Amino acid sequence: MDGSAPSNVPTPSDDGDDDGDDGGGGGGGVAGWIRAYFARGAAAAEKVKALGLAGVTAYGIFNTLYYTLAFTTAWTLRTLPPETTVATAFKIAAETISLVWAGSQVTKLARAGLALASAPRCDALMRWMVAKTGMRYEATFTVITLGCFLGSAGLFALLIVAKATAGL
Secondary structure, three states: OOOOOOOOOOOOOOOOOOOOOOOOOOOOHHHHHHHHHHHHHHHHHHHHHHOOHHHHHHHHHHHHHHHHHHHHHHHHHOOOOOOOOHHHHHHHHHHHHHHHHHHHHHHHHHHHHHHHHHHHHHHHHHHHHHHHHOOOHHHHHHHHHHHHHHHHHHHHHHHHHHHHHHOO
16 A cells, blocks of 8 residues: 555545535535535525515425424324323423424425425415405415414324323
8 A cells, every 4th residue: 555545535635525516425425415415405495485485385384294294103103101291291292393303304305395396386375365365465474374383283282182191
């Protein structure tokens, strides 16, 4: 050996940048792939924002679907200690939702892509709501957002209380 590092090992001068590579195995290894993935996610999020309220609403709907399905699944599979109080169940649920959030980072790019694809349909839905109700376009965003948030929060609370009281 001549003392130089093998070609697949980063050297001190290697900044780990993929230099425009798609992140699929270029110069940054796993760290480079992760950076590229998050960069693509950020770029997709910017495109969603550029679509205005329809894009943000579509992304919010996909977030609601993800969190509702993921939390419901995780909570259903989680076991609670015997004689768990409702307050303790809510603390355990907070741990569960933090794990669900961590998992959401993996699906962020897919949700952003789905939001980009469905933003025109979401815009049509919002315009239909404006025509039927006479609300302002911005108000439909608020109604949909509150509906997603309150619907999920209500379902989560129901699931938590039901599981906590099932053992009583």
